[in-house]
Amino acid sequence: MGDLLSVRDLAVGIGEASPVDGISFDIAAGETFALLGESGCGKSMTALALMRLLPNVARVQGGSVELQGRDLLALPEYEMRGVRGGGMAMIFQEPATSLNPVVTVGRQISEALSLHAENGGERALELLSAVGIPDPRRRLDEYPFQLSGGMKQRIMIAMALAGDPKLLIADEPTTALDVTIQAQVLDLLKELQRSRGMAILLITHDLGVAARMADHVGVMRSGRLLEVAPRGRFFAAPAHEYSRALFAALPENLPKPAAKPAPAAALLDVQDLTVHFPIRRGLLQRQAGAVRAVDGVSLRLAPGRTLALVGESGCGKTTAGKAILRLIQPTGGRVSLAGSPVDDARIERVRRTAQMVFQDPYGSLNPRLRIGPIIEEGMRALGIAGDHAARVGELLEQVGLTPAMAGRYPHEFSGGQRQRIAIARALAVAPKLLILDEPTSALDVSVQAQILKLLAELQRHLGLAYLFITHNIGVVDYIADEVAVMYLGRIVEHGTTEQVLRGARHPYTQALLAAVPRIDGKAGERLLVPGDPPSPSHPPAGCHFHPRCPRATDVCRGEYPAATEIETRHFVHCWHAER
């Protein structure tokens, strides 16, 4: 038997429900098995069952788990402790909460090593170097808050490696990370797998990540494994209907919406928008510096069209969106909407013209209010006359829900339905512009497809303009007419979707595009940027990107590049854009 791990008919029950309902699969030594599925399909529960770390309410109801021929489910707990860490180790989705914030990194790794501090320190150093942490000796004495998200995930991997596991269970290891950091971490996992001959059980919802990492793929839904296939076969010809539906739901596979109106007079015109958050220090709270969250952003958006604002977390894209609506007070620049400038005196008109849809469908609806009052709120606040109840019913139908739902509370709805409600709320005041702040990033891919289709349809019917803030390139390709790429508070490249996604000139855009895991598994010409984005309170001198840029020269270190027009309306801020 060449299989390292062999799972047979594993079933987990919570009360009446069975989140894992009899699944079987094998993982060979040194191989990566991707367990693919949408949220709630039971993939994380499977991993916890393998580690025997199920929550108290859940019980293994049957089946067997064999690691190197030992039946794990039959082991007494004290032997199981040896298996955890030694036989198999686990890393989790959220690196920010997986590390103890008040203990130094070195001590946390030593704890995982369960060795004495002196030689534990040496081993910890080795592990940190193995996971590619620069200057590991200094990092040992640092606390988790001093590290970036990608760095924390590397530390978590180092801790998992401490016991030299044969199998690494990675539960959505890169979901909380930015795409360029995700690429770094995935590469690291592959590298470690190769050098240590370690098997990986990769739990993910991302077809791209699975395509990039897996040898075998298992598709899970409602606690069952629907299909297990080698990567090549799975991505070439998925056998199960549900797998095919997953592929069809990918934004790049959605049928493109109909042609849009040609760019006309700008609905939204943003000139040199800046938002600097003061950093205050000392007794008198004197300003000691500023976080340059948005540092001179200019945008134009015509009615009925979609502009995607793309960038990684912390680049200022959400702050820019909120500053346009004056949810955050801008510190400089001009914004005009439908020809008239936005200022505090005319704020009411802005509220009617532009509205916002937020990222987190669970945080954007007040749990104490029913759907009707939630949607009505804008009409009441802006004093819009008419039969509000009838309008609420109409709006609910418009977003694909039924008017009867107005009497229910938000907790009775799924994430996708909540996002529809949030869209209905924004539409209630009949705006011309919607600022969509990552509206689909908290949703499963099939739900995301429905929301994207709904948005495209609403745009066609109502002639809405969208400012679509996102980090997901696939979504950009589907919905956007134009793309602006943001890095550290500034736009580095701006053009039509075709120009930016197919003919990117800025090295950051190129890196961003290359880092997106593609489902055809082709890595293509890989341009991996090292390191983490710098802090917006201390942006690097010159071009902000130069510390991570492979093409950086002296001129990049000296001065910020002005816009270069490559083609009509395709601008790039790079000294080397011509090449």
Added chain:
Amino acid sequence: MMGFKFVLLGSDALLFALIAVAAVALHWARRQDHLRHALARVAASGTGMAAGTLLAVFLLVALVDSVHYRLRLEGAQDAYSVEVLSALDAALMPLKTHTEKTYSAPLATHSFAKEMREGGEWAYPRLKYGGARLGDDLAARPADVARSTVLGLALGGAAWTILWLAGVPLRRRWPKAAWKPAFGALLGLLLAAGPIAALAQGYHVFGTDKVGQDVLYLALKSIRTGVMIGTLTTLIMLPAAVLLGIVAGYVGGWVDDAIQYLYTTLNSIPGVLLIAAAVLMMQVVIDTHPDWFATAAGRADARLLALCAILGVTSWTGLCRLLRGETLKLREMEYVQAARAFGVSRLSVMLRHILPNLMHIVLISLVMDFSGLVLAEAVLSYVGIGVDPNTISFGTMINAARLELAREPMVWWSLAAAFSFMLVLVLAANLFADVVRDAFDPRAA
């Protein structure tokens, strides 16, 4: 024909007003669809109904004890006794007047302390009322106690049956409510109260205290003081804590600084000293204006209200701080941002989006404070700055009992009575609030 006139003390008026407001709020809530569902969930909870029944009985005792009157002096046309009685006193008249000389144990026939008789012999004197109906036949006491207990159980059972039958229309009207636990709690209560009432006819069921007062009477009278301190203080503290907490958290800036400064300063003054100073000042004011109060009860009541006020002023800071922190979290929630994007005013954001999402915290800390305040009253009475020494309260009872714990044999009954009454009161309040909080949380439904 004995005449009397009603006396409305300040605290009575506040308590009745509070009950009226609660009744109106309940009536209003029943017409709001979603609140009606929440109330139905409270009614459907066994724990909630049982705890609610106990609380209602305590509240009833406090209410009956809040109907005050003065008797007309015999032979006088327009002169009334200076003693203010309550309806509860009238109901418990034998208990109130049957005072012994000093301590006696529960159900005792003899005093707890020896006394010199004529002839220089030390002996336990016979009680004046305790077991008086036995006459000299002391051997009959166990049989008499047993007979009274059985009679009391029968009475309790009968009373319960009558209530059960009287409750038929209620049960028919709201068939989904958890009536069984409610009537179960009532049955337990009546089966305990029946024998106590029957035994109290001939004995001191919980013994007597230092000056010979019946402890059962004291414990029943203490309920009103406890309920008063618990409810009136929270009533004073709540608006300040909620308003300042939310405003500090949501508005921020210098408003936040000012409010934080206020409660930090207030918090850094030792609470007991502040209360002592305020209560003593109040006492001086009361003492220099004897003309303000017609009776001693009026004076004691003014001191009770003053105590509630000063406890309220010193105890809002904890809740305020908690609510400020929670508001800081909530104001960043996306639904608050969405409301701001519609230009909803600050006031309505606070009322519609912040306050309802804080109510569970308010409710929990209200109940925690209720029990804490009942206990604080005991501590303050010990230091001598609590309620008026003439006011009967758990605090004064415990304080008096404390001194006798070192005695051999121990005088335990005052403490035990105060302890068990307080325990049932606070436990019922805690359980009830827990159920209410769960029921009003739409996510848990």
